Amino acid sequence: MEKFDPFVEEWVLFSTNPRYNLVEKCLKLAQILEYPELDIESNIQKINEIAKSLKIRLSEVKNPTYLISMLNEHLFDTLEFHGDTDDYYNPKNNFLNEVLTKKSGIPITLSILYVEVAKKIGLDLRICGFPSHVVVKHGEDIILDPFGGGRLLSIEDLEDILFRNFGEEVEFSPEFLDELPEEKILVRIIRNLKNSYAQSYAYDKALRCANMILAVEPDSPDEVRDKGIILERLQKYDQAMIHLNRYLEIAPESADVDFILELIRTTREKTSR
Numbered sequence: 374m375e376k377f378d379p380f381v382e383e384w385v386l387f388s389t390n391p392r393y394n395l396v397e398k399c400l401k402l403a404q405i406l407e408y409p410e411l412d413i414e415s416n417i418q419k420i421n422e423i424a425k426s427l428k429i430r431l432s433e434v435k436n437p438t439y440l441i442s443m444l445n446e447h448l449f450d451t452l453e454f455h456g457d458t459d460d461y462y463n464p465k466n467n468f469l470n471e472v473l474t475k476k477s478g479i480p481i482t483l484s485i486l487y488v489e490v491a492k493k494i495g496l497d498l499r500i501c502g503f504p505s506h507v508v509v510k511h512g513e514d515i516i517l518d519p520f521g522g523g524r525l526l527s528i529e530d531l532e533d534i535l536f537r538n539f540g541e542e543v544e545f546s547p548e549f550l551d552e553l554p555e556e557k558i559l560v561r562i563i564r565n566l567k568n569s570y571a572q573s574y575a576y577d578k579a580l581r582c583a584n585m586i587l588a589v590e591p592d593s594p595d596e597v598r599d600k601g602i603i604l605e606r607l608q609k610y611d612q613a614m615i616h617l618n619r620y621l622e623i624a625p626e627s628a629d630v631d632f633i634l635e636l637i638r639t640t641r642e643k644t645s646r
Contacts, residue, residue, distance in 0.1 A: 380405050381584045388559055395555050396489050403468040416470050424493035437511050440496045445523035456520035464569040467562050480507040481562060483519040502553035505538040510550060560586055576606045594624035610644045
């Protein structure tokens, strides 16, 4: 029987409550996972101050091209926010409070900040779930990259991002620029954290992240598999077997079936010792 985790319960109640917006949920995530003393309100105030200092600089003109240009200049030139290319996979890049403090982050967290400040100056931007590199769009034609200083992206630029991350066999698809719903944005951040924690052998934290995702996506094959792998690393072999076998039930045609079968075999051996 798995132990009840009150942190997961707290996260589910908060993240599914429509009273809270995306920024509040991102800060709550940081509070639950890493920063128990985090003052959510003071971090929201930091974002409000960024928007307020930008508003002072705006003319009466309100066309989107002008607003995007001023937003980019303010965030990336004046305040010097930037993509963290030196330590990209640092878990801290997934926490909005850290991004506000160190003025650097990864595509998803910089996009959240970018869209939130834009909203406060009357600019309607949407976060897109582009594979491996979250971007932002205005309407259907203007695609922006907050990680790259808010630069305008062409289809060729997007194809380059795909090729760099997945190889040239992956073709660009217009659906890659679909708006990412709030709950999917949060899952994507938690998945980043799970991977970062697992890579640094912080398996307890990785397990908590897997449980947070499974609480809202209980049938996600990748999360069922990853939870089984993490439990095996934590030497919780009986629980690991349950999840690894369930993965084979729900994703029998997966490319990693041989790896999982071998992991089940070695795990079974460990349980019989």
